[in-house]
Amino acid sequence: MITTVQQYLDKGLRGLWYPVLASWEVQSAPVGITRLGEQIVIWRNKDGQLQALEDRCPHRGARLSMGWNLGDRIACWYHGVEVAGNGEVKDVPAVDKCPLVGQQCVRSYSVQEAHGAIFLWFGVTAEQQPEALVFPTELADGEAYSNFLCTAAWQCNYQYALENVMDPMHGTYLHSSSHSMAEGDRKADMVLQPTDTGFIFEKKGQSGINFDWVELGNSGACWMRLSIPYKKRFGPGGHFFIVGMVVPEDNDNCRVFFWRIRRVQGWQRAMWRFMYRNHLEKLHWDVLEQDRVVLESMAPDARDHEYLYQHDVGLSRLRRMMQKAAKEQLAMREEQQGAA
Ligand code: FES
Ligand SMILES: [Fe+2]
Known part of the structure; x- marks a missing residue:
């Protein structure tokens, strides 16, 4: 219970x-x-x-x-x-x-x-009807964008996986050796900005250099979005976008879904898809493995004993939002049980 x-x-x-x-x-x-x-x-x-x-x-x-x-x-x-x-x-x-x-x-x-x-x-209750599911543009607009989905099972509570994405500063450290994240300040001030569906969390005065902003949204599903500027040698299409979602399995396991996306049409699309399959996919798996290894070996009940600092305001906001939603949902359930 x-x-x-x-x-x-x-x-x-x-x-x-x-x-x-x-x-x-x-x-x-x-x-x-x-x-x-x-x-x-x-x-x-x-x-x-x-x-x-x-x-x-x-x-x-x-x-x-x-x-x-x-x-x-x-x-x-x-x-x-x-x-x-x-x-x-x-x-x-x-x-x-x-x-x-x-x-x-x-x-x-x-x-x-x-x-x-x-x-x-x-649904919150068995009766609650499904809401409309609206995807972020980079997924919804299949004409302008092309994507690859990768999914993996991680042995950690899903909240660690969510919070990991809502923490852009880890990129410059954890992924410092990776092909796409070696640049960018190793110190930064972080700011929050509300959006229609959630909020954006970004490094102040640093945009377009590295993994320096991330967005959380809820439009029928809860998603995260970020972009990483890419060098020309990694193919056409400007920024590299990632849309991520996480589903809990049980208290200690979750499944992550990441769509890797670029804005590519015509021959550029074919070229990017070829490059991705043959070269980039492996590099991205390497980055994802770094996240998995750290998260799966966090201290037991790590979230109960933390010293958060300024970079963590994104995850603090996320936690407050989730706590608020959880309270509302528990109240809905109790109300329904009372009525039954
Ligand atoms: S048919 Fe008997 S348990 Fe399924
Ligand atoms: Fe990461």
């Missing part, structure tokens, strides 16, 4: 769409995952459309993800109960006229697939 605001936050804020897997990770076989502490099964029906259900057979609780994809439904491995994508039991092959048939007994999730990823809606 969740009691405190921090315990609620550790599981993940709700009222949001989250990317849960890359599209290529779900083919016809059912896939079982844990996200926001919930066990979920995802599969594609015979038209290739995604279905997502609570990963729990209504009969005795076996994991449906261990079962069979029958196209419009999934069959439990244990005794063969068949459940449709909307959570309705379609057949109980072991008995005639079973009263379970026709009942809606498994929770289903709203799903959408976009920009190479699978998104699920996690």
Whole structure:
């Protein structure tokens, strides 16, 4: 039973769409995952459309993800109960006229697939309808921009992954040997600026040199955006953009999604995509590994014993925003329980 605001936050804020897997990770076989502490099964029906259900057979609780994809439904491995994508039991092959048939007994999730990823809606309450999901321009405008998605599982609470991106100063230190982040001041004043969907956090008087600004936004999903100026030899397209999202798995694990983006059209697009696959992707994985290694080995309960300084106002703001949202969501849940 969740009691405190921090315990609620550790599981993940709700009222949001989250990317849960890359599209290529779900083919016809059912896939079982844990996200926001919930066990979920995802599969594609015979038209290739995604279905997502609570990963729990209504009969005795076996994991449906261990079962069979029958196209419009999934069959439990244990005794063969068949459940449709909307959570309705379609057949109980072991008995005639079973009263379970026709009942809606498994929770289903709203799903959408976009920009190479699978998104699920996690409502604050079971009744909360999904909000519209609006992507940052660099993803939404596929004509002007081109992207590669990379995703990885990290063994740390998702808040560390969020806070890491909202901390642009780590780039000049942690990634000082990397191809793209070796420049820029190793000291800087940081300033915050509100936006319509969140805020921008940047190095004062230093823009266009390194990883020197980062934005947090919420437009149906929570995302982060930053840009890194690139030298000509890394191909066409001006700044290199990154849009990042993080989904909690459980208290100690999360999944990160980073779209690497450049503004490229025509032959430049083809050239960049070729260069990226053959050369840049490996360099970016190296940078991401530096983040992972540091975050996975943080002191136990690191967030409880910190001495924050001026560079950390971005993450302090982020924490305040999240605490506020968590309080509101807990209140919504209590209200709903009271009404029930
Ligand atoms: S537990 Fe699934 S059919 Fe029995
Ligand atoms: Fe980093």
